[in-house]
Amino acid sequence: MDKWIIAANQHLIKFVRTEMDNYRLYNVVKHMLQFLEQLTNWYVRLNRSRMKGEEGPEEQFTSLNTLFDVLLNTTIMMSCITPFLSEYIYLNMKNGISGEDKNYFADSIHFLNIPQYEDKLLNERIEKMVERMQSAIEIGRKIRDQKNKSIKTPLSKVTIVHSDKQAGEDLTTLSSYIKDELNCLEFEV
Numbered sequence: 001m002d003k004w005i006i007a008a009n010q011h012l013i014k015f016v017r018t019e020m021d022n023y024r025l026y027n028v029v030k031h032m033l034q035f036l037e038q039l040t041n042w043y044v045r046l047n048r049s050r051m052k053g054e055e056g057p058e059e060q061f062t063s064l065n066t067l068f069d070v071l072l073n074t075t076i077m078m079s080c081i082t083p084f085l086s087e088y089i090y091l092n093m094k095n096g097i098s099g100e101d102k103n104y105f106a107d108s109i110h111f112l113n114i115p116q117y118e119d120k121l122l123n124e125r126i127e128k129m130v131e132r133m134q135s136a137i138e139i140g141r142k143i144r145d146q147k148n149k150s151i152k153t154p155l156s157k158v159t160i161v162h163s164d165k166q167a168g169e170d171l172t173t174l175s176s177y178i179k180d181e182l183n184c185l186e187f188e189v
Contacts, residue, residue: 001177002066004130005043007123008035009070014117016077029081032074039070042134046177068096072104079109129170133178136160136171140182155184162189 053060090109
């Protein structure tokens with residue numbers, strides 16, 4: 001999940017820089033909101049146990065650092081849209097930034113440049129995998145609601161049928177997240 005959120009953040013940076021360079025500021029807000037929804041409702045939700053340290057201190061350190069980096073980049077990009085809120089967030093996050101890092105350490109967030117994206121961190125493949133997983137989970141939740149099955153009631157088995165072989169492999173790779181979110185004992189593609 002770390003690679004996914006980093007790739008999504010780099011994709012957002014690339015998009016924001018392109019739109020800002022072409023003076024299409026009206027396109028930026030929608031994509032930032034979508035990214036923040038992905039960050040809070042998917043990344044943080046799926047990594048709660050890691051962030052609490054339940055999977056060991058190394059996993060906790062990795063997940064919290066990933067969250068910090070992604071949140072810092074996003075806050076810097078938001079500074080031209082929500083100047084006061086992003087300044088407040090930045091001043092709190094500044095405590096975790098080394099004073100030697102001139103790219104991210106300043107008296108104000110408004111003295112920082114929008115970050116540059118890194119091509120090597122862009123990964124459309126992993127973004128597509130997670131998108132398929134999210135779709136499967138959302139459909140599963142919808143079916144549970146239609147059948148009046150509480151999410152607290154475990155299902156014995158969830159079967160997903162998909163005509164695309166690659167989609168099946170992607171869902172199998174991320175099956176542990178699907179099983180947890182849909183509360184099922186067995187998962188099959």
